[in-house]
Amino acid sequence: MKGAYWMDKIMVTRSSMPPFDEYVEEIRDLWDTRWLTNMGKKHERLRSELKDYLKVDNIDLLVNGHMALELTMQALGLKGEVITTPFTFASTTHAIVRNNLKPVFCDIKPEDFTIDPEKIEDLITDNTSAIVAVHVYGNVCDVDTIQKIADKYELKVIYDASHAFGVTVNGIGIGNFGDASTFSFHATKVFNTIEGGAVCYRDEEIGKKVYDLKNFGIHGPEKIDAVGANAKLNEFCAAMGLCNLRHIDEEIEKRKKVAKRYRENFDGVRGISINPIQKGIVNNYPYFPVIFDEKIYGASRNQIFAELEKNGIFARKYFYPITNTFDCYHDNFDSYYTPIALHLSKRVITLPMYADLEENDVDRICKIVLDCRS
Numbered sequence: 001m002k003g004a005y006w007m008d009k010i011m012v013t014r015s016s017m018p019p020f021d022e023y024v025e026e027i028r029d030l031w032d033t034r035w036l037t038n039m040g041k042k043h044e045r046l047r048s049e050l051k052d053y054l055k056v057d058n059i060d061l062l063v064n065g066h067m068a069l070e071l072t073m074q075a076l077g078l079k080g081e082v083i084t085t086p087f088t089f090a091s092t093t094h095a096i097v098r099n100n101l102k103p104v105f106c107d108i109k110p111e112d113f114t115i116d117p118e119k120i121e122d123l124i125t126d127n128t129s130a131i132v133a134v135h136v137y138g139n140v141c142d143v144d145t146i147q148k149i150a151d152k153y154e155l156k157v158i159y160d161a162s163h164a165f166g167v168t169v170n171g172i173g174i175g176n177f178g179d180a181s182t183f184s185f186h187a188t189k190v191f192n193t194i195e196g197g198a199v200c201y202r203d204e205e206i207g208k209k210v211y212d213l214k215n216f217g218i219h220g221p222e223k224i225d226a227v228g229a230n231a232k233l234n235e236f237c238a239a240m241g242l243c244n245l246r247h248i249d250e251e252i253e254k255r256k257k258v259a260k261r262y263r264e265n266f267d268g269v270r271g272i273s274i275n276p277i278q279k280g281i282v283n284n285y286p287y288f289p290v291i292f293d294e295k296i297y298g299a300s301r302n303q304i305f306a307e308l309e310k311n312g313i314f315a316r317k318y319f320y321p322i323t324n325t326f327d328c329y330h331d332n333f334d335s336y337y338t339p340i341a342l343h344l345s346k347r348v349i350t351l352p353m354y355a356d357l358e359e360n361d362v363d364r365i366c367k368i369v370l371d372c373r374s
């Protein structure tokens with residue numbers, strides 16, 4: 001028997017899935033074709049449908065968002081130093097380091113958590129080859145200023161757009177900025193293929209390189225001309241993507257309602273800051289981050305987090321810790337140089353956010369948060 005509703009756990013997210021029968025129908029013909037991976041029919045159909053949905057000219061699909069980042073950096077032939085931010089998921093920094101590149105950490109803007117373009121130029125040296133920026137929580141980076149800097153110093157620009165699926169900037173798809181933008185279709189993301197990812201790119205040559213790199217660098221039956229990996233999206237994952245894509249607008253609309261409910265609950269509360277609404281941008285509501293200023297609010301982030309947990313509500317401290325303080329990196333980097341990212345990482349909670357989160361659950365979460373105030 002199901003317990004009382006307040007006994008049920010609420011996780012930070014819950015994967016979107018199509019109706020069971022719809023997925024079964026979508027995978028049925030795989031038992032005839034026996035083509036399960038290696039750029040099959042579903043892979044190609046998903047690629048074409050995503051090209052339309054994301055309003056981009058070029059896209060390729062990969063096994064996950066991390067390999068999209070790693071192989072895009074390899075395809076672009078980056079060398080030396082890469083300017084990036086530590087307020088991101090481990091993947092962004094790891095992809096840089098795993099390409100034998102040196103991450104140079106730039107601080108973020110306190111308003112929207114994205115790279116502060118005013119701080120980029122001071123970090124550029126003769127060894128800098130690229131800027132790798134993140135559209136954190138679906139907030140769009142200052143793409144125009146970043147491109148101006150990149151043009152001036154002849155740097156490549158890669159956006160980690162894992163949080164920004166379907167976001168548009170004055171009607172332009174988010175995948176159209178920089179040299180390339182990567183997406184994650186992980187189970188926890190706004191659009192999922194169970195595991196999966198993509199890269200949108202400007203230069204077709206880069207696309208060809210990624211295409212080979214995701215299949216061991218095999219260019220033809222007897223030609224292997226790059227040190228590739230195995231990062232192909234399989235047909236069962238592509239099928240999940242085809243199904244989920246049919247429902248994506250409805251899913252984002254439901255997320256928008258959840259976000260609105262949170263906003264109403266927190267409206268006018270002192271010591272709380274909520275994610276900004278950026279002008280000209282259609283958001284996808286991937287997370288609901290809240291920053292708590294303990295002195296004004298009367299409770300610390302960690303107190304609030306623990307109180308939620310006691311009530312079966314599992315929020316996340318996303319992004320805490322920031323990547324330049326990770327055990328595997330802290331000997332090499334210093335968060336002293338990214339004080340805003342460090343400050344925010346100690347105060348942020350991302351509250352539960354998914355399409356089917358009910359309004360009364362949002363209200364209950366908010367009540368617990370608000371009752372923490374002393």
Ligand SMILES: *Cc1c(COP(=O)(O)O)cnc(C)c1O
Binds near residue numbers: 184
């Ligand atoms: C999810 C995520 C990734 C990694 O994507 P995977 O599909 O899990 O490999 C990279 N960067 C950011 C910002 C993410 O949120």
